[in-house]
Amino acid sequence: VSKVSESFLSYVSPMGIYETLYAFQDAFGKTMGEMGTHPWSQGFPLTTQLPGGPEMPTNVYLDAEDLKYPKAWGLPALREAISSYYNHYYNAGIDCENVMVFSGGRPGLMAMLMFLQPDINIRIASTEYTPYYDMLHLLQRKYSLVDSHVDNHFFPSVLDYVNTGNFDRNLVMLSNPCNPTGVTRSGNELKELVEKASYGSFGLLIDEAYEL
Amino acid sequence: VSKVSESFLSYVSPMGIYETLYAFQDAFGKTMGEMGTHPWSQGFPLTTQLPGGPEMPTNVYLDAEDLKYPKAWGLPALREAISSYYNHYYNAGIDCENVMVFSGGRPGLMAMLMFLQPDINIRIASTEYTPYYDMLHLLQRKYSLVDSHVDNHFFPSVLDYVNTGNFDRNLVMLSNPCNPTGVTRSGNELKELVEKASYGSFGLLIDEAYEL
Incomplete structure (x- = not known):
């Protein structure tokens, strides 16, 4: 922005996620996502055609109409x-x-959090995707941690999530599968979460990168 | 987010820019940007090939590498x-x-404003692009208005912009050409703005949709 001795911009450490990526590379001598590493839960989805799956796009055609600014209604x-x-x-x-x-997922999450009423507290697991905490700090959102550790197999229960302490209204926020733990909720487990955390004084914001 | 009587999301009026678009349509019976209207300053850039200009792209080719998540270094x-x-x-x-x-321009401006040190005051003309004020409110940024009206031909001077009142550090923010007034700074006028508003206790954030 300007050549001043004291910067106009706040210093922000690299996202915790990069520490994970660098630590993985140091430990295994390979970048996470390379052949032979498990790419599922760390932001390296397969981008090649699955056996029997739909063809991948190889081409996007454009005309002058497509190059206009998008409409507000998408x-x-x-x-x-x-x-x-x-x-x-x-x-x-x-x-x-x-x-x-x-x-992208992040602009969607940022928009939801930006327009959230200020009284709402976020319930978020202590082992969630680290950029979520960065977002909550940048947007000055209140949040309380849901304990997630070896003893509960990094799998907080639905009751853990809806244990709200002193807050009247809460939004449960999670990635599913959880990045980086790989913990996945589906079927009746997911149904229970939706039933307990999507009504009345609860809201539910689930970030699902895959169809489960 | 949830089916509650009191919404989890804050109501935000449609951007002022849409009021302009609707008012234009009501007044002229045409959408701004249609043939015969002047598309320059209101977000309707030409997307067809200019006479003698470069060919427009008609095709984007993709392979599995392009479909991966982008790298942090772009x-x-x-x-x-x-x-x-x-x-x-x-x-x-x-x-x-x-x-x-x-x-897009907006994500860029949002990122700059989000990471701006909290003490910095924004200097913004009173006839600036209306979504800028929405951004400043959403991000809870301090700003002071630079008068822009018929008497100064909607063209605040450089000195108007750097008249900072009580704030130690200021960021001058403007669109150039200004949307919606069409006021354009170039040549020596622009050079003076850069010299006066980009050093020391000043920062300069110019949003230029066109090469001038």
């Missing part, structure tokens, strides 16, 4: 396709007005 | 190309470490 056809998918496979009962598309 | 080749361009045409004396690429 791409209705895309939002329709997404809501139809969830209605067809999960009987979700949603329509395109329930769907927003962001340029 | 695309070094792209950042090199951008810094070389500014060195070649403007003798800017920068390298790729001075270049960051965002998924």
